Amino acid sequence: MNKEFITQGGTPITSELATDLRNLIFGTAAIPMRAEWLQTSFVFGAPKEELAYGLRSPRNATRGLLSVVQGFVLKYLLFARKTSRVAALTDPLLANAEMQREALFCALVEILRTISDKGKVIMVLPSEDEVFVDHTASYFHDSVTEKLYVFTLSPNEELEHFMKRNFKYFSEEETPGTLLFLYSAVLTRSMGKVRTDLDSSKSSPLTSSNHEEGSLMIVTLLLTGRATPYIHNGVVNVGDESSYAVPQYGVLKRCMIGLLLWDIESTSAAVNQSRQPGSRLKTPNYPIWVTSCTGHYGVVFNRNPDLLRNYHAESRFDVNYYSCSGHQIQMTIDNRTYNEQALVMLERQPITPEGTSMAGKPAGKDGEASAAVATAAAAPSPVGGAGTAGGGVGAASGGGVGGAASGASGSSDVVAKEESTLNTPLQRLIRTKWEEATISFHVQPSMLSYLFSTTQ
Numbered sequence: 413m414n415k416e417f418i419t420q421g422g423t424p425i426t427s428e429l430a431t432d433l434r435n436l437i438f439g440t441a442a443i444p445m446r447a448e449w450l451q452t453s454f455v456f457g458a459p460k461e462e463l464a465y466g467l468r469s470p471r472n473a474t475r476g477l478l479s480v481v482q483g484f485v486l487k488y489l490l491f492a493r494k495t496s497r498v499a500a501l502t503d504p505l506l507a508n509a510e511m512q513r514e515a516l517f518c519a520l521v522e523i524l525r526t527i528s529d530k531g532k533v534i535m536v537l538p539s540e541d542e543v544f545v546d547h548t549a550s551y552f553h554d555s556v557t558e559k560l561y562v563f564t565l566s567p568n569e570e571l572e573h574f575m576k577r578n579f580k581y582f583s584e585e586e587t588p589g590t591l592l593f594l595y596s597a598v599l600t601r602s603m604g605k606v607r608t609d610l611d612s613s614k615s616s617p618l619t620s621s622n623h624e625e626g627s628l629m630i631v632t633l634l635l636t637g638r639a640t641p642y643i644h645n646g647v648v649n650v651g652d653e654s655s656y657a658v659p660q661y662g663v664l665k666r667c668m669i670g671l672l673l674w675d676i677e678s679t680s681a682a683v684n685q686s687r688q689p690g691s692r693l694k695t696p697n698y699p700i701w702v703t704s705c706t707g708h709y710g711v712v713f714n715r716n717p718d719l720l721r722n723y724h725a726e727s728r729f730d731v732n733y734y735s736c737s738g739h740q741i742q743m744t745i746d747n748r749t750y751n752e753q754a755l756v757m758l759e760r761q762p763i764t765p766e767g768t769s770m771a772g773k774p775a776g777k778d779g780e781a782s783a784a785v786a787t788a789a790a791a792p793s794p795v796g797g798a799g800t801a802g803g804g805v806g807a808a809s810g811g812g813v814g815g816a817a818s819g820a821s822g823s824s825d826v827v828a829k830e831e832s833t834l835n836t837p838l839q840r841l842i843r844t845k846w847e848e849a850t851i852s853f854h855v856q857p858s859m860l861s862y863l864f865s866t867t868q
Contacts (some may be wrong), residue, residue, distance in 0.1 A: 414539050414561065420574065422537065422561030424544040430557045431550065433595060436603050439617035444554040445591075448472035453589030454481060454516055454582055457738060459509040465489055467516075469736050473619065474590040476626030476702075478736050479709040480634040481593075483669040483700045484519035486713050491698055492518065516583060520593060521575055526668075527600045527637045528567045534599035535574065536560040536592055537581050556588050562599070597633055609639040611660075616641075623707030628673075631702060631709075635667055635693070643671065645690030663692040670696035672703045672712065674841040694845055695720055703733070705841040708864050710735040712842070726846070733838060735863055745842065746850040836860045 414422070434441035452474040457463050467482050469475060489504040489511065507515065524533045538559045545551055545558035565571045582589035598606055598618065610616060610629060618639060621627040633639035642648070644662040651657035671693040688694075694701075699714040714731045727748050733741040838860060839851050853860065 414542060417537060417539065417561040417563075420563060420577070421565075422563050424542070425536070425557070425560040425562055427545045427551065429562070430545045430560070432603060433598065434551075434554075434557060435617070436606060437594065437598060437618045439620070441551045442549065443552050445619075446473055448474055449591040449594075450554065450556055450588045451586050452478075452591075453584060453587045454478070454520075454593075455585050456507070456512045456516075459512060460506055462506070463734070463738060463740055464507045464512065465505045465515075466734055466738060466740070467736050468738050471625060471737060473621075473624065473626045475709045475736055476628070476631050476704070477590055477594060477634065479702050479711055480631055480669075481516070481519050481523070482711050482734065482736060483635075483702050483713075484522055485515045486700050486711065487522075487669060487698050488515040488518045490700075490713070490715055491717050513579070513583070517575060517579060520582065521571060522668075523634050524571065524596065524600055525567045527597055527633065529637055530567065532600075533565045533567050533571050533596070535563045535565060535571075535596040536599065537563070537578055538588070538592070556591060557595075560595070594630065598639075601633065601637070601639065606633070606639045609633070609661075611641060623704075625707060625709045628704065631671065631704070632663075635669060635671060635702065636663055636665075638664070643673070643687075643689040643693055645692050663690055666692045667696045668698060670694055670701040672701045672705075672841055672845055674705050674837060674844055676706050676837070688844060699731075701845075703841055706837045706864055708735065708837075710863075731842075737863070739859065739863055741838065741859065741863070742854040743838075743842070744852040744854070745846055746852070747846055747848070749848075749850065837864045 413424075431441045434445070438445045448470070452469050452472065455468055457466055457468055465486065467478050467485065469478055489507060493504060493511070493515075495502075504511070524535075527533075538556050539561060540559075543553075543558050544560075545553075547553045547558075551558075563574065565574055581587060581592060601609075606618065610618065618629050618633075619627045620629070628643075629639045629641055632641070632643065638661070640661055640663070642660045642662040644660075646662055646664065648660045648662065649657035650660050671689045673687060673689055675687065697720075699716060699719040701712045703710045703712050711734045712731050713734070714729055716725060716729065719725050719729060728744065728746045730742060730744050733743065836857075838853075842851055843849065
């Protein structure tokens with residue numbers, strides 16, 4: 413027996429638990445899971461270099477999980493890190509090795525605490541050479557699951573101490589760090605609750621997905637603490653005249669980090685709307701969003717902590733899109749034309765007690781739009797008739813990126829025209845949040861095509 417793990421309170425995994433865990437997550441224990449789960453850990457790029465803040469991995473089924481952890485890494489680096497005056501002058505995105513380690517540590521701990529909901533955290537670590545489950549027709553060895561020790565921890569100091577002591581199991585290259593963390597997240601939630609979250613009538617495993625980069629349910633488990641396939645706000649009862657209404661449990665509270673989603677299958681406005689996250693994911697506490705765009709996961713973020721709390725801050729601002737392939741895209745989102753037209757529409761409304769009350773109604777607790785903004789949303793499109801899910805960027809009749817054609821130079825017109833005809837998946841993704849925005853990409857068009865190809 414591993415004395416170190418025993419002294420930390422670990423117990424060897426049982427055959428029943430190992431089989432149930434593999435069945436729930438991968439659909440079967442009779443064959444091993446995909447190899448990337450056994451070889452992918454949480455690894456950053458070179459410290460102090462450009463994109464040092466970013467986790468790196470090949471394109472595989474762990475990318476969704478890594479993208480959520482990346483979001484929490486950014487939350488720590490940009491908004492939660494305690495710094496001295498000297499350190500405050502350093503760009504937090506040019507993280508050194510110590511900052512990388514601390515950010516990853518805080519991200520993993522915060523996610524597990526969210527899932528535990530103030531209850532116990534259950535973690536797993538592998539023994540080097542001990543095997544606790546026999547190789548049988550119903551259980552095929554994968555070199556990790558059958559070697560696990562299981563630890564039950566309090567979510568506060570005990571969890572932090574445990575993670576610091578065993579951090580290498582998650583952060584060293586070519587170790588199963590992502591698999592160990594996924595197992596820990598599922599066991600912390602409890603397998604019974606995960607089955608309920610997944611809507612057990614469909615009998616789908618947690619990793620079930622049509623996309624190579626991983627399952628949406630893994631993303632919702634780490635973001636919300638529940639492995640739900642439904643991303644609308646609250647509970648929706650679904651049924652018809654011939655059956656009882658069945659509740660579908662979506663997102664029950666506003667999230668720290670959000671989610672944006674656009675799929676090639678969602679080109680129809682009605683289909684796209686039905687698959688869109690609710691405001692509790694679209695308007696999170698921090699301006700960081702995990703994104704799923706045509707099956708590719710990434711993270712969109714802004715450095716201003718007040719971006720989603722200040723109407724004027726959203727008029728024009730920059731965001732970065734980061735993919736764990738190690739690439740970043742910078743873009744400017746401009747809502748000024750839309751906001752100005754919205755204000756004009758409001759000013760034209762007759763002033764009545766009811767109208768005044770609605771216009772003054774503040775945004776809801778979970779970021780739902782106020783009645784004033786809802787009225788403004790009815791205004792005609794300020795971007796040359798662009799659709800809400802995938803219209804062009806520039807104005808339809810030769811307008812520049814900001815919609816102001818007069819005075820623009822010939823080169824600006826060329827750039828605007830090129831951007832307006834791109835109509836890229838990333839552009840459509842951004843417009844699921846900022847519907848009428850003008851979007852300027854500060855990158856070559858070839859990079860946009862590369863990031864959303866099937867090879868990277």
